[in-house]
Amino acid sequence: MASPSSPGGVVLGALETEIMNVLWSAPGPLSVRDVLDRVNERRATPLAYTTIMTVLGRLADKGATTRTKQGRGYLYTAAVADEAALAVREVIRDFGAAAVAHFVDEARATPELMARLERLMREDDGT
Template identity: 60%
Template sequence: MLYGGEITVTLGALESAVMRVCWEVQAPVTVRAVLDRLNEGRERPLAYTTVMTVMTRLAEKRLLDRAIQGRGYAYTAAVADEAAIAVREVLRAHGDAAVAHFAAEASLDPQLRDRLRRLLEQSP
């Protein structure tokens, strides 16, 4: 669960696990590749269709980008990390007021200001 002021972004456990795989790989990844990584060491493996559904929903939420690859899709993370997801949700809810608040808060720490600037540039 991620918090952004009044906004709560909740990713389920499997959604979070899929996003972590996509962030770790940092390249287009198929459902099969994510499934294989998620099933490593699991006593009860996940089904292909379960992971495919989660990845489709993450793409619909615009957290994953997808492109046709062969008979399926290859996915890449559309956001850099969990902080980027939180920034995106705050911006959707509060727009310009959120940007002004981020700018004011970031003036305290130049590194934070630069990080927020990068996140704001990534947000649609």
Template identity: 55%
Template structure:
């Protein structure tokens, strides 16, 4: 689960659909914000998002670029559950699907859509 500023930062990345520097992210966040956020605030939150696995940090020159590790917040949540619980999470999900006909139908439709 993301905090308010974390969610805003991730939304900037999901909208941009490209890697961004801290400065680019700050400028996009501050476009409609009063008072503006400080560079160090955004840097700190982005560093923490990278430590959590929500952003991927890559060295570029003297700084870094960041990119989202998942396509949206739901995908981040799934990654977190799988990272924390691994096969046990998958097993519980499959057990739930086995007893829920509507969930089974939705899964089947998604599998057919992706094939």
């Protein structure tokens, strides 16, 4: 669950978001070293390998990344398209059908959102 101190219930912390941005922009899976190098390109004070390895492990535990074993380490890939997808996954996991019902109730209050939801449902049905 999101930290109570995080603004707006943000699911990811600052470093987690920075790492996810690296994974989202990558053409394929990345090693810890690859992520470390890309993150450190933008930093005045470089982070340690173990810091990135720990955060990637936590992101995998949250379901934000997938990891596959390669040699003694792992390759990481983003498992969600963006932070909103991770937030939705977390809400559905924590609250299930009640969350979906409340989402639909909220969508009904916004005609544009309800129209989009209906279009998405039709696309999924193949109609």
